[in-house]
Amino acid sequence: MIQLVASTRSREYPVFLSEGLLDETGRLWCSLGNRDKVVVIADDNVAALHLARLAESLAAAGVKVNAVKVRPGEKTKSLENAALLYTRLFDLKTRRQDAVCALGGGVVGDLAGFVASTYMRGVKLIQIPTSLLSQVDSSIGGKVGVNIPEAKNYVGAFYQPHMVVTDPDLLTTLPRRELVEGLAEVVKYCLLTGDDFFSNFEASYEEFLSLNMAYVEPVVRRCIEYKLRIVSEDERDFGRRAVLNLGHTVGHGIEAAGAYKAYSHGRAVALGLLAAVRLSTKVFGLPDRYSERLQSLLLSLGLPVRLEEVRPRDVLAAMASDKKSDDLSANMVLLKTLGEPVTNCDVDASLVKDQVERLAEGD
Ligand SMILES: NC(=O)c1ccc[n+]([C@@H]2O[C@H](COP(=O)([O-])OP(=O)(O)OC[C@H]3O[C@@H](n4cnc5c(N)ncnc54)[C@H](O)[C@@H]3O)[C@@H](O)[C@H]2O)c1
Ligand SMILES: [Zn+2]
Numbered sequence: 001m002i003q004l005v006a007s008t009r010s011r012e013y014p015v016f017l018s019e020g021l022l023d024e025t026g027r028l029w030c031s032l033g034n035r036d037k038v039v040v041i042a043d044d045n046v047a048a049l050h051l052a053r054l055a056e057s058l059a060a061a062g063v064k065v066n067a068v069k070v071r072p073g074e075k076t077k078s079l080e081n082a083a084l085l086y087t088r089l090f091d092l093k094t095r096r097q098d099a100v101c102a103l104g105g106g107v108v109g110d111l112a113g114f115v116a117s118t119y120m121r122g123v124k125l126i127q128i129p130t131s132l133l134s135q136v137d138s139s140i141g142g143k144v145g146v147n148i149p150e151a152k153n154y155v156g157a158f159y160q161p162h163m164v165v166t167d168p169d170l171l172t173t174l175p176r177r178e179l180v181e182g183l184a185e186v187v188k189y190c191l192l193t194g195d196d197f198f199s200n201f202e203a204s205y206e207e208f209l210s211l212n213m214a215y216v217e218p219v220v221r222r223c224i225e226y227k228l229r230i231v232s233e234d235e236r237d238f239g240r241r242a243v244l245n246l247g248h249t250v251g252h253g254i255e256a257a258g259a260y261k262a263y264s265h266g267r268a269v270a271l272g273l274l275a276a277v278r279l280s281t282k283v284f285g286l287p288d289r290y291s292e293r294l295q296s297l298l299l300s301l302g303l304p305v306r307l308e309e310v311r312p313r314d315v316l317a318a319m320a321s322d323k324k325s326d327d328l329s330a331n332m333v334l335l336k337t338l339g340e341p342v343t344n345c346d347v348d349a350s351l352v353k354d355q356v357e358r359l360a361e362g363d
Pocket of ligand 2: 265269
């Protein structure tokens with residue numbers, strides 16, 4: 001078993017990573033000195049597949065377990081559902097020393113984490129991420145929250161979990177399209193980490209797609225390690241943490257231009273990464289071959305390399321309104337080279353426009 005340590009100003013906590021760890025959750029939680037009740041929150045899909053094993057593991061370690069199910073999907077991440085969960089926790093006589101356990105993807109992780117951060121001003125929190133996106137991204141770093149009708153992720157908190165249990169085996173039940181969603185973030189980490197990770201992943205992505213655990217586990221580990229390092233430097237997102245937004249400025253513009261229907265987050269980020277890498281060539285002279293290699297990697301993974309569902313000008317308008325200004329340049333993350341991201345790049349707006357238009361041309 002791999003044990004990584006997340007070290008932030010507000011909390012230090014272990015991230016356990018290994019195949020089959022779901023069955024060890026009870027033992028691991030007790031080994032950290034916990035005995036009190038755990039309330040598991042899961043969506044119906046994940047509950048049907050994995051809740052029984054988790055409950056068994058906790059019960060076998062002598063931990064009392066309750067479970068609350070929510071409906072799958074982004075709409076579940078709402079204040080209304082948070083309120084319903086507060087009532088359920090109250091009815092279950094949940095006390096301050098008890099824990100909430102988020103078993104699921106980013107939706108459940110963010111919602112359950114938010115509830116844990118606010119119920120009785122904070123109860124313990126266990127994250128058991130079950131989607132690739134949540135394993136490499138949302139379960140670590142402590143951002144929890146819900147959407148409001150006006151905007152995504154606008155209400156929330158920084159609340160680090162007390163333990164994260166990452167079991168890559170759980171990915172075997174994940175629908176393929178959700179796996180591909182998470183791969184966009186994995187590619188982002190490859191670019192952020194450096195040429196050797198990028199080249200390794202390029203050489204072994206087929207093993208990843210077929211979920212050969214000998215390849216999946218080390219890749220997930222590298223992504224987690226990178227995020228842990230960044231978060232330990234800048235827990236509250238005032239500076240360095242912005243590197244994690246590589247590909248997300250254009251990506252968010254694409255998602256918003258398609259009203260969050262035409263493009264999922266991962267697919268929009270894939271296009272955003274391509275735009276960011278091409279811009280990096282223009283601004284920092286990043287060798288052209290990287291955008292070509294990125295393009296063919298994205299294609300092999302089943303991610304888009306051409307903007308087809310929305311118009312470039314709508315993307316640019318969404319980007320401008322996202323920033324509440326016409327200045328498209330600030331806050332972009334670019335790469336000096338692989339492994340050397342630069343935040344707050346001051347790129348000429350016309351260069352950004354060119355690259356968004358180029359995405360639609362698909363060359
Ligand atoms: N907190 C953060 O730092 C952070 C970072 C990135 C994204 N997010 C948030 O994460 C959310 C997206 O997360 P997501 O992509 O995991 O979506 P999700 O939680 O909706 O999961 C995607 C789908 O996969 C299903 N699923 C999950 N694990 C499964 C498994 N092992 N087997 C079968 N089905 C499974 C779910 O039921 C759901 O239908 C967004 O709300 C986003 O805002 C948060
Ligand atoms: Zn993302």
